[in-house]
Amino acid sequence: MITGGTVKKISAERMKDMAHSGSVVNIRVGSLKFDKTKLLVTYTYEVTYKPDVAKMVIEGEIVFEESEKDAKNAKEQWEKTGQLPENMASDLLTAMTYTCSAIGTLLAFGINVSAPINVPRAKLMPAPETKPAG
Numbered sequence: 001m002i003t004g005g006t007v008k009k010i011s012a013e014r015m016k017d018m019a020h021s022g023s024v025v026n027i028r029v030g031s032l033k034f035d036k037t038k039l040l041v042t043y044t045y046e047v048t049y050k051p052d053v054a055k056m057v058i059e060g061e062i063v064f065e066e067s068e069k070d071a072k073n074a075k076e077q078w079e080k081t082g083q084l085p086e087n088m089a090s091d092l093l094t095a096m097t098y099t100c101s102a103i104g105t106l107l108a109f110g111i112n113v114s115a116p117i118n119v120p121r122a123k124l125m126p127a128p129e130t131k132p133a134g
Contacts, residue, residue: 012107020049045100
C-alpha cells in the first residue's frame with residue numbers, strides 16, 4: 001500500500017507562441033529501492049505539447065509499505081521481468097497520474113497550454129421514467 005510520496009522537481013517551458021496540436025504524456029519509472037517492507041519508486045512524468053510548443057516535467061517518488069513476503073515477491077518479480085505485481089503497478093500509476101495531473105494543471109496555466117488531464121467524454125441520456133407511487 002502507498003504510504004507516502006513527494007515531488008522532487010518540476011519544470012515547464014513554452015518554446016513557441018502558437019496553438020498546440022496535441023500532447024504526448026510519457027511516464028517513466030526511474031529506480032526501485034527495496035528494503036524489508038518498503039519500496040521506494042522514483043518516476044518522471046513528462047508532457048510534450050506538439051509540435052514542440054511546450055514541455056513540462058515532474059519528477060517524484062512514491063513509497064510503498066508491504067508485508068515482508070509481498071515486498072520480497074515484488075522485488076523478485078521486478079528483477080525477473082522489470083514489472084511490479086499488477087496491484088502495485090496499478091496503484092503506482094494511479095498515484096503518479098493523480099499527483100502529476102494536479103501539478104500539471106497549475107504548470108499548464110502558467111505557460112498557457114491545456115492541462116494534462118484526461119477528462120472522460122460526457123454522455124447525455126434521457127432521464128429514466130419514474131412510476132408514480134402507490
